[in-house]
Amino acid sequence: MLNSPSGFAMPKSLHAVWEGTRAALHSIRAHAMRSMLTTLGIIIGVAAVIAVVAIMQGLSSSITQQLDDLGSDMVTIRAYTTQEDQLLGFNKTLSYDDFLVLKSKVEGVEDMTATMQPFSFGSTVSYGRNSVQTQIIGTDSSYQNVVRIYPEYGRFLSESDDLRRRRVAFVGTSVLKKLNMSENSVGEFISLNGEWFRVIGIAETQGSIFGFDQDNYIITPFSTMRSLSGDQVTRNIDIMFRPSDPAKLPEVQEQISQILRKRHNLEKDDADDFEFHSAEKTKKQFDSVTQSVTLVAGGVVGISLLVGGIGVMNIMLVSVTERTREIGTVKALGATPQFIMIQFLIEALVLSLFGGIIGLILGYGVASMLTMVMPNMPSALVPLWAITLALGFTTAIGVIFGLAPAMKAARLNPIDALRYE
Amino acid sequence: MMPTEAQDTAIISMNNIVKSYQMADETFYALKDVSLSIEENDYVAIIGPSGSGKSTLMNILGCLDAPCSGTYFLGEQAVASLSEVELANLRNQSVGFIFQSFNLLPRASALENVMQPLVYRFIAVKERKRLAMEALERVGLGNKIHHLPNQLSGGQRQRVAIARALVTKPKILLGDEPTGNLDSQTTLEIMALFDELHAEGHTVVLITHEPEIADHCHRVIRLKDGCIESDVRRQAHA
Numbered sequence: 091m092l093n094s095p096s097g098f099a100m101p102k103s104l105h106a107v108w109e110g111t112r113a114a115l116h117s118i119r120a121h122a123m124r125s126m127l128t129t130l131g132i133i134i135g136v137a138a139v140i141a142v143v144a145i146m147q148g149l150s151s152s153i154t155q156q157l158d159d160l161g162s163d164m165v166t167i168r169a170y171t172t173q174e175d176q177l178l179g180f181n182k183t184l185s186y187d188d189f190l191v192l193k194s195k196v197e198g199v200e201d202m203t204a205t206m207q208p209f210s211f212g213s214t215v216s217y218g219r220n221s222v223q224t225q226i227i228g229t230d231s232s233y234q235n236v237v238r239i240y241p242e243y244g245r246f247l248s249e250s251d252d253l254r255r256r257r258v259a260f261v262g263t264s265v266l267k268k269l270n271m272s273e274n275s276v277g278e279f280i281s282l283n284g285e286w287f288r289v290i291g292i293a294e295t296q297g298s299i300f301g302f303d304q305d306n307y308i309i310t311p312f313s314t315m316r317s318l319s320g321d322q323v324t325r326n327i328d329i330m331f332r333p334s335d336p337a338k339l340p341e342v343q344e345q346i347s348q349i350l351r352k353r354h355n356l357e358k359d360d361a362d363d364f365e366f367h368s369a370e371k372t373k374k375q376f377d378s379v380t381q382s383v384t385l386v387a388g389g390v391v392g393i394s395l396l397v398g399g400i401g402v403m404n405i406m407l408v409s410v411t412e413r414t415r416e417i418g419t420v421k422a423l424g425a426t427p428q429f430i431m432i433q434f435l436i437e438a439l440v441l442s443l444f445g446g447i448i449g450l451i452l453g454y455g456v457a458s459m460l461t462m463v464m465p466n467m468p469s470a471l472v473p474l475w476a477i478t479l480a481l482g483f484t485t486a487i488g489v490i491f492g493l494a495p496a497m498k499a500a501r502l503n504p505i506d507a508l509r510y511e
Numbered sequence: 512m513m514p515t516e517a518q519d520t521a522i523i524s525m526n527n528i529v530k531s532y533q534m535a536d537e538t539f540y541a542l543k544d545v546s547l548s549i550e551e552n553d554y555v556a557i558i559g560p561s562g563s564g565k566s567t568l569m570n571i572l573g574c575l576d577a578p579c580s581g582t583y584f585l586g587e588q589a590v591a592s593l594s595e596v597e598l599a600n601l602r603n604q605s606v607g608f609i610f611q612s613f614n615l616l617p618r619a620s621a622l623e624n625v626m627q628p629l630v631y632r633f634i635a636v637k638e639r640k641r642l643a644m645e646a647l648e649r650v651g652l653g654n655k656i657h658h659l660p661n662q663l664s665g666g667q668r669q670r671v672a673i674a675r676a677l678v679t680k681p682k683i684l685l686g687d688e689p690t691g692n693l694d695s696q697t698t699l700e701i702m703a704l705f706d707e708l709h710a711e712g713h714t715v716v717l718i719t720h721e722p723e724i725a726d727h728c729h730r731v732i733r734l735k736d737g738c739i740e741s742d743v744r745r746q747a748h749a
Contacts, residue, residue, distance in 0.1 A: 102633075109630050120618040419614040422575060423628040423675070424603020426596045504575050508614065 106432045114437035118444075121409075128405040129445030131398025132487065136449025136480045137456060139391035143384055144457035144470035150380045152468030154373060163336045163368075164236060167329040167346065170365040182363035183326040186316075188353060192329060195349060198342045202331035203232035204312060208319040215308060216281045217269040224265050225307040226282065228315030236330045239309075244276035244291035251290075252311040259287040262305035263295045282308070285318060339368075392483075399442065399487035406438050406495035410502075417499055418507025431500035438492020439485065446484030450477060521584075522682050522714055523549040523572065528581035530567050541567040542578070543737040549683070554709040555716045556725035559734035566687075568734065569718045573685050574602045586682055603631045607676025611688035613668040615660040615675075621647060622656040625675045632679075646674035650704060666697035673704060677713075684708065686717040690724060702727050 118125045169182040189204040196202070206228045215224050233239070234246040241260070251258050259280060266275060278289045287310060296304035333342045343366055350364055410417070417430060450472075457470035530542040542564045549555055559565050570576035571583065574590055577598075583590040585605055593601065602608075615624045625643035626636075634642075647656055650670040660668055669689060676684050686705070690698040706727060709715050717724060725731045733741045 105633060116618065415614065416616055419610075419616065420627065421599065422573070422602060422606075422608045422614075424599050424631040424679075426599040426631070428596070429631065505570050508575075508610070 103432075106429045107436065110429070110433035110436040111440070113433045114440050117409075117437055118440060124405065125441060125444075128402055129398075129441050129448070131401040132395060132442050132445030132484055133398075133449040133452060135391050135394035135398050136446050136484060137453035138394065139387055140450055140453025140472060140476060140480060141457040141460070141470075142387035142391075143476045144454055144472045145460060146380050146384050146387075147473055147476075148457070148461060148468045148471040150377065151471055153376055163339070163370075164238075164330060164332050165339065165343070166367040167331075167350075167364055168367060169326055170363055172361070181326070182354075184329060184350075184364060186327060188350060189327060189329050191353065192331075192346060192349060196331075196342060196345050198334055198338050198345075200332045200334045201232045201235035202329065203229055203236045204327045204329055205229040205233065206312065206315060206327045208315050214283060215265060215269070217271055217278070220269045222265065222268040224262075224268075226315075227307055227309045228312045229309060230312050233309065233330070236332045239296075240294050241291040242294045243274045244289070246291055247309065247311055252313050255314045255317050256311060257285060257287045257314055258290040258311065260291040260293060260309040261289055262293050262307045264303050264305035265308060266292065268306075280308075282310070395483055395487055398445065399491040402438055402442050402488065403491035403494060406434065406441075406492060407498065409437075410434065410495050410499045413499075414502060414507045414510040417502050418504050418510065421502070421504035422508060427500040430502075431496045434496035434499045435489065435492045438495065439488035442484045442488030442491075443481065446481050449484075450480055520550045521548040522551050522553075522586060523547070524584045525571075526582045528571060528578045528583060530564075530571065530576070530578050540737050542571070545581075545737070545739055547732065547739060547742070549714065549716065551714055552709070552712050553714050553716075554705075554727075554729040556728035556731045557716065557718045557734060558720060558722075558725050558731060559740070560720070562736075563734040564737040565718050565720075565734055567737075569685065569687055572683075572716065573606050573608060574598050599631075603628060603679065605682040607679060607681035607684045609669070609672050609676050609684065609686040609689045611691040613660070613665075613672045613692070615668055615671055617660055620657050620659055621652060621663065621671045621674075624660070624671055625678050628675060628679045642678050643674070646678040647671070649677060650674045664697075665693050666700055669693065669697075669701055670704070673701075673708075677708070683714045683716055686715070686719075688719055689717060690719075690721070698723075 167184065169184045171180065171182040175182065186204060189202070193202045208226060208228055213223050213226050214221055215226075216222070227233075229247070230252045231247050231249050239246070239260075242263075244260075246260055247258070250256075259282070261275070261280075263273075266273065269280070271278060271280075274292065275289050276292065279286050280289060281287070287308075293305065298304055331342075333339045346366075347362065351360075351362065354363055356363065420430070454470065454472050457472075461468065461470050525548070526546050528542055528545045529540070531538050531540045533539075545564075545568065557565055557568060567576070571578050574585065574593075575598075577593075578591055581591070585601065588601060588605070590598070590601065608614075615621075616627065619627070622640065622643050625646050626639045629639040629642060644653070644656065647653055650673050652667060652670050652674065655663060655667060658667075660671070663671065673684075673689075684705075689705075690701050693701060702724065705715055705717070709729075715728075717728065719725060730742070730744045732739060733743075
């Protein structure tokens with residue numbers, strides 16, 4: 091005791107934790123196979139939750155980003171017909187006049203455009219011997235400002251295109267590909283339902299959302315479409331706008347509502363016959379889907395972790411019985427019940443935390459692999475909260491289910507334990 | 512032929528120790544009114560037929576068990592009234608156990624086994640190693656420190672166990688049939704080691720039923736039916 095290590099004097103409990111950790115690691119290493127099997131339940135549970143969360147989060151962040159790219163500020167106004175009215179044969183509409191009034195009167199709007207989809211006109215486009223189905227949109231030059239589509243080659247529709255009902259088309263890249271046209275086909279003529287249109291611009295490629303191709307469309311002047319497809323389709327149009335300040339969107343919507351209600355002669359108690367759609371709304375809906383999937387996955391995993399925890403407890407109880415003589419021996423050597431309790435508790439804790447960490451890595455690996463194999467899947471993303479939660483939960487499982495075996499070990503009577511065969 | 516009177520140097524003094532167990536509906540007395548004192552550097556064998564109370568006496572001597580009545584002083588410490596934790600600390604400080612079946616930790620090396628009791632003291636690992644090495648060298652196993660118990664012979668295992676008992680510098684070495692699992696040659700070697708330790712000043716108490724073992728000791732306490740039948744002090748044959 092000459093060089094009594096006063097420098098190493100730790101609080102008793104800390105000392106016990108330190109020694110307990112050493113002993114626990116030693117014991118886990120000595121039973122590597124059994125330890126691995128014990129934690130398997132926890133590994134699988136954590137891996138499952140991390141994989142699900144990683145995929146959902148990856149998906150969610152990619153969707154959010156794509157919706158942002160699209161412009162979450164963009165709002166579409168559409169006619170809304172209740173089911174009752176539909177059955178009675180009424181169809182509510184938004185007219186071109188509605189649009190003109192709104193465009194001239196509503197304040198706080200960066201730009202506003204009218205669009206129509208002339209379904210009666212057909213949706214077949216052909217070039218040479220190739221033809222393909224696509225989405226044909228009739229709109230005006232403002233569309234570019236509202237939707238934020240920009241030309242890669244050529245130009246977008248101009249005001250005069252609309253005024254003079256020019257037969258010109260602004261084309262998405264997917265259409266070009268499907269028709270086997272060259273990348274820069276400005277000046278070429280394509281046929282829409284037998285009418286010839288000159289290509290004046292090619293759009294920048296948007297990519298796809300949810301596997302939906304965002305580049306499969308042809309945009310033509312509103313007035314051209316109206317003259318070609320007849321009066322019928324122009325009765326009902328969509329109006330799109332972008333508020334100059336997104337924060338003031340509710341006020342802008344209020345203005346629009348008032349004007350439209352007045353124009354449509356709605357009584358005070360009547361419901362709106364139109365509705366607003368925005369990417370923001372879609373995003374919220376999507377978020378709530380992601381949230382509930384994550385919650386359900388979390389619940390399932392909670393149960394599997396519970397089962398894993400029971401597995402840990404089971405093996406720990408076996409281990410205590412198996413090591414009864416050892417426990418008796420160390421008690422004879424002076425181990426206090428507290429010390430033994432801490433040692434077994436740490437062993438359970440290390441086992442389950444170890445399972446948590448391996449599960450975390452495994453889950454991320456599985457998610458990354460899945461997202462690589464599946465087409466159109468964004469890369470997996472594990473948020474910090476999921477990591478914290480997984481490790482916190484496994485820690486809790488270790489402590490809760492380690493308690494019973496640890497107490498059993500601590501309470502062993504040394505005389506009986508020493509004699510145990 | 513006379514019981515010890517020298518109380519001033521006594522390391523162990525027991526007075527009127529009674530230990531009983533409650534069986535179904537009768538009380539079984541394992542120890543009935545045992546008084547004894549053991550002095551420093553005593554070399555004692557406690558012998559007797561099975562059922563005589565040897566094991567019970569050893570458990571109480573080793574602070575593993577508390578008597579039902581009577582007083583027991585180990586050094587200056589009154590043992591009878593101690594809590595479980597205090598008993599554990601007292602065992603760690605004052606008692607060096609040597610078991611019949613060695614009771615080494617199977618997955619720990621010789622060195623780690625000897626270091627084990629120091630874990631329960633506030634001693635840094637480096638110092639632990641130094642003390643354990645010292646103890647292992649003392650029992651002649653300085654070259655086998657990294658062997659696991661199953662790589663050692665019975666005699667070597669018991670030497671490790673003795674080193675483990677020595678490393679804490681206890682007040683008494685308490686051997687429970689320490690040669691019960693050894694062949695006659697190894698028994699002689701181990702007994703020679705006990706003789707040496709006694710000669711160095713250790714207090715040695717051996718529980719045994721073999722007369723040859725008792726022959727090594729300087730004092731033989733014979734138990735029968737929970738009472739001390741005889742307590743003989745004599746000169747050992749070299």
